Amino acid sequence: xxxxxxxxxxxxxxxxxxxxxxxxxxxxxxxxxxxxxxxxxxxxxxxxxxxxxxxxxxxxxxxxxxxxxxxxxxxxxxxxxxxxxxxxxxxxxxxxxxxxxxxxxxxxxxxxxxxxxxxxxxxxxxxxxxxxxxxxxxxxxxxxxxxxxxxxxxxxxxxxxxxxxxxxxxxxxxxxxxxxxxxxxxxxxxxxxxxxxxxxxxxxxxxxxxxxxxxxxxxxxxxxxxxxxxxxxxxxxxxxxxxxxxxxxxxxxxxxxxxxxxxxxxxxxxxxxxxxxxxxxxxxxxxxxxxxxxxxxxxxxxxxxxxxxxxxxxxxxxxxxxxxxxxxxxxxxxxxxxxxxxxxxxxxxxxxxxxxxxxxxxxxxxxxxxxxxxxxxxxxxxxxxxxxxxxxxxxxxxxxxxxxxxxxxxxxxxxxxxxxxxxxxxxxxxxxxxxxxxxxxxxxxxxxxxxxxxxxxxxxxxxxxxxxxxxxxxxxxxxxxxxxxxxxxxxxxxxxxxxxxxxxxxxxxxxxxxxxxxxxxxxxxxxxxxxxxxxxxxxxxxxxxxxxxxxxxxxxxxxxxxxxxxxxxxxxxxxxxxxxxxxxxxxxxxxxxxxxxxxxxxxxxxxxxxxxxxxxxxxxxxxxxxxxxxxxxxxxxxxxxx
Ligand SMILES: Cc1cc2nc3c(=O)[nH]c(=O)nc-3n(C[C@H](O)[C@H](O)[C@H](O)COP(=O)(O)OP(=O)(O)OC[C@H]3O[C@@H](n4cnc5c(N)ncnc54)[C@H](O)[C@@H]3O)c2cc1C
Numbered sequence: 001x002x003x004x005x006x007x008x009x010x011x012x013x014x015x016x017x018x019x020x021x022x023x024x025x026x027x028x029x030x031x032x033x034x035x036x037x038x039x040x041x042x043x044x045x046x047x048x049x050x051x052x053x054x055x056x057x058x059x060x061x062x063x064x065x066x067x068x069x070x071x072x073x074x075x076x077x078x079x080x081x082x083x084x085x086x087x088x089x090x091x092x093x094x095x096x097x098x099x100x101x102x103x104x105x106x107x108x109x110x111x112x113x114x115x116x117x118x119x120x121x122x123x124x125x126x127x128x129x130x131x132x133x134x135x136x137x138x139x140x141x142x143x144x145x146x147x148x149x150x151x152x153x154x155x156x157x158x159x160x161x162x163x164x165x166x167x168x169x170x171x172x173x174x175x176x177x178x179x180x181x182x183x184x185x186x187x188x189x190x191x192x193x194x195x196x197x198x199x200x201x202x203x204x205x206x207x208x209x210x211x212x213x214x215x216x217x218x219x220x221x222x223x224x225x226x227x228x229x230x231x232x233x234x235x236x237x238x239x240x241x242x243x244x245x246x247x248x249x250x251x252x253x254x255x256x257x258x259x260x261x262x263x264x265x266x267x268x269x270x271x272x273x274x275x276x277x278x279x280x281x282x283x284x285x286x287x288x289x290x291x292x293x294x295x296x297x298x299x300x301x302x303x304x305x306x307x308x309x310x311x312x313x314x315x316x317x318x319x320x321x322x323x324x325x326x327x328x329x330x331x332x333x334x335x336x337x338x339x340x341x342x343x344x345x346x347x348x349x350x351x352x353x354x355x356x357x358x359x360x361x362x363x364x365x366x367x368x369x370x371x372x373x374x375x376x377x378x379x380x381x382x383x384x385x386x387x388x389x390x391x392x393x394x395x396x397x398x399x400x401x402x403x404x405x406x407x408x409x410x411x412x413x414x415x416x417x418x419x420x421x422x423x424x425x426x427x428x429x430x431x432x433x434x435x436x437x438x439x440x441x442x443x444x445x446x447x448x449x450x451x452x453x454x455x456x457x458x459x460x461x462x463x464x465x466x467x468x469x470x471x472x473x474x475x476x477x478x479x480x481x482x483x484x485x486x487x488x489x490x491x492x493x494x495x496x497x498x499x500x501x502x503x504x505x506x507x508x509x510x511x512x513x514x515x516x517x518x519x520x521x522x523x524x525x526x527x528x529x530x531x532x533x534x535x536x537x538x539x540x541x542x543x544x545x546x547x548x549x550x551x552x553x554x555x556x557x558x559x560x561x562x563x564x565x566x567x568x569x570x571x572x573x574x575x576x577x578x579x580x581x582x583x584x585x586x587x588x589x590x591x592x593x594x595x596x597x598x599x600x601x602x603x604x605x606x607x608x609x610x611x612x613x614x615x616x617x618x619x620x621x622x623x624x625x626x627x628x629x630x631x632x633x634x635x636x637x638x639x640x641x642x
Contacts, residue, residue, distance in 0.1 A: 036425055065442050089176070090114070098174060100161040101248075102492045102560070104589075109174035110153065115140040118181030118221050123228040127184040127235070134182035134221070135309050138334050141175070142283030145331070148173050149282065149619050156622045157332050159223060159253025163586035164492055167257065167327045167624045177223030177250050180334060184224070184232055187217035187275075187337045191299040196274075202339070204265060215339045217274060217294065222252035222333045230477045238340040242266040242375075245482035252333045257586035258325045258544035260553065261480060262377040262403075262534035264370045270324035270541040272338040277311060278323060280331040280614035285311040290320045290540075294337065318542075322603075322610035325541040327585050329625055330614040346375070346479040347408045348472045349465040355380045355398035355513070359506065367500065367550070370535050375405035375480075378533040379459060380509075382516035383452035383526070391452045393517060399456040400530075401463065405480070411473050423472045424464050437490030441561040444528045451526040459530060491529070494569040494588055495555040496581035497536075497545035505552035508579040509533065512554060512572055519571070525564050529557035542603035545582040553584070594629030608633055 013024040036044075051057055089096055091114045099106045114120075116137035118130060148155040153172035161168060188197040202215045216238055220229055226240075226247040233239055242261040249259060251269075260268035275289045287305065289295055293315045305311045314320075323330050358378060361369050370376050384396030444451055464470040472479060498505035512531060519525040532555040539546040545553065556572050558565030566589060573583060573590040582600050583592060598604050611630065615621070618634045625631040 041425060065439070068446075098158075098161070098169070100163060100168065102162075102164050104164050104492070105166050105169050107169040107171050107174065109170055109172060111173050112176065113144060113173060114176045114179050115144060116177070116179030116181065116221065116223065118179050118223070120178040120181065123181050123184070123224065124231045124235075127232045130182045130221075131185040132183060133305070133335070134180075137180065137182065138277070138279070138285060138309065138311075141279050141332055141334065142285060144173065144175065145279060145281070145283040145619060149617050153619075154621055155332075155619055156328050158328075159250025159256075160225065160248050162249055162253065163257060164494070165586060165588050165624065166622070166627070167585060168253075169624075170622050175332060177252065177332075180223030181221040181228075183219050183221065183335065185219050186236065187219040187294075189303070191295050191303045191305075192217070193294055193296045196294045213341060215341060217337050218340050219335060219337045220251060222276070222336055223250045225250055226254060233340055234343055234475070234477075237343050239343045239476055241272065241339075241341050242268075243477060243480045244269075245480070247477065247481060251336060251338075255336070256325060256327050256333075257584065258539060258541060258546065259586070260534070260536045260546065261375070262536065263375040263405075264367065264535045264550065265374070265537050267537045268539050268541075268544055268546055270544055271539050272340070273324050273336050274339050275337040276323070277334045277336075278331050278614065279334060281617040281619055285309065285334070286614075287311050287313045288320050288323050289313070289315045291315055291317050293320070318606050319610050319613070321540050321542050322607040323614070325539075325543040325585070326607075326611070327543075327624065328622070329611055329620055329630065331620050344407050344476050345410050345473060346405045346476045348375075348403060348405045348479045349470075350462050351402045351404070351465045351467070352460065352463045353400050353402050355400045358400060358402060359509075362506065363503070373404035373406055375403070376535060377403045379403070379530040380513075380533060381452065381455040381459060382513050382531050383455065383520065384517070385452045385456050389453035389456070391449070391517070391520060398513065399459055401459050407476075408473055415473065424462060424470070437559065438561070440528070441490065441559045444526070444559070445561070445563050448524055448526045449520075451528055452520075455528075455530050490559050490561075491557050492560060492565075493532075493555045493557045494573055495553050495584040496573065496576045496588075497551040497553045497584070498576075498579055498581050499549040500535075500552055501549070504579055505554070508576060508581060509552075509554060511575055511579070512556070515572065515575055519568065525568060527556060527565070527568050528559050528562050531556060542607045543585075543601055545584055547601065547603065551582075555587070592628050594632075597628060597630075 009024055009028060013020055017024075052061070089098075089112060092112065095108055095110070096112045097106065097108050098112065117134045118137070119126060123130070145155055154170055155173035155175060156168065156170035157175040157177050158168040159177045196217055199214055199216045202213050204211045204213050218233060218236065218238060220232075226243065226249050229251055230240060230243070230247060242263055244254070244259050244261045255269040255273060258268045258270055274294050275287060277285060277287050279285050287295065295313060295315070297313055297315065300306055300313045306313065355378075378400055380400040381398050383391050384393055384398050386392035386396040390396070444454070464472055496508075498508045509531070516527060534553045534555070536546045536551050536553065538548055538550050541547060545551060556569050558569060570589050573588060577596070580600050583590070601607070608630070612634060615634065618631065621631040621634070
């Protein structure tokens, strides 16, 4: 009945009231959000993907798209991406070809290894059986490191391979962390100080006040995927303090590049780590913690970890805060003890605004405006658009969505079903359909000048706030997940963090926006997505993009296959050097020089000392350490040059 009504509404508008089409689509969206359950939406997505996934339908659509294109070959098949995303290459003696998720990095390692005795699938269902520490897996890795050293080879691990940059690749031994999923347990071993064993208090600074928050310790294998770990934590009544827009990463893959979400009082992933076991040069294992860490050094001497397995405890701020963001350069991190919080629910609101209005509020109210909500982020159309939908520097404004999220009590069963608590139907439907990505790229390549208007329209689609009878409430991880679904296979991003002091971040954003318009006007080069602006509290980790500064991270997102997308991102990365921007370790394209790292990270010399200690045989170097000049710091570098 609803379907017939909607088809009728659409046809009627198309024939008699074409100019009212956007309003009609809005109305349809509201009806669908109200009437269609999440289960039905997912079923519709699956059905449509199935129909478009059949070869005949795909060929017909591709045939017409190719015909309509100016010599471009259009493929709407994303099976390749999905295969790579779900791929689990079993351990093999044969050479394999490895590519990262975005296909920007490739390598054919001499050996591809998957050490560890944890499962790589059904981890959540079986987590109660995974409580024991995997000492055998640890010893296997220790031996692999020694083997690599004895053969003068290099070794490096890869988690989910979602970094765009070359930080995870290795041409020699490549270690997948997929089976490093043990242990999974509350951390209350005998050597952990009494006050940390069953929950402890942490003190958080908020708006000039100090707030007490209950924290708990949980121990997990470093390769555990965030999507599994979030569910295991939930079963224990726990939650991550924050998450990024996706949960595809391995825990240590995410932490190693300082992956973050958005929230002025929330730190990035590496700051969740309280203790970790690292295997460094010569296969030597260390338990690393900050000074006065959670482990009692005297009790530790009695532990099996120390007595039988010779894992040396180091409690030192410089060593620890260097290792939490070390991009695989210090060795292989086998397990981590993380600080988590009580499970929580969030309510999200996506309110329409303009960048001009938001900028004014930020300047007038300062950080208090950003701090007002637990989570705050902006998605900004880089192009000023006038009422006619044209790029117009004089009369146009930059449409933007302000997303805020706050903790709420667990919604009742009725509230959860309420349409006003769900995400908008059409935007979540579109992000679930795999062919939407290819078709968008096709359309944008054909008519790039339509991009400014398209970005505003797609942002308008996701408006979802109390004022308009909307909003979205759910478990924290569902709300934090950007709902990218299939669209994540088409996007790639470059991100840079800026200090919030002296409004540097605002000047940097102004420059990005100005450059976007200049490139569009002068060369017809557009960027097909909004600019994402997120905020994070400072990080203790010496090489975190947020180290020692509350940061504003600006992400330029593009679509695979969009012409000029990578060049545009590289251009922005270069422009941002002047603002001392810190590129995301996993999301950058331009090369970083040794001098630049030194300039933007004051603690880099300390980090290098830790690098020299844990990687003194150079065995964990790779093309990333070579190109940045980090490898050269070690004497043995010359012998390893490829
Ligand atoms: C769809 C998508 C969404 C994203 N969303 C966000 C976001 O919201 N916020 C954000 O900040 N970033 C985001 N990113 C970037 C992403 O979080 C980082 O690039 C992250 O490092 C990728 O994790 P991974 O598990 O794929 O790690 P990989 O790319 O496999 O590895 C990253 C680095 O970690 C090292 N490493 C991995 N495991 C270990 C280990 N056990 N011991 C030692 N070193 C290790 C590797 O050697 C490598 O140097 C996103 C990326 C994608 C593709």
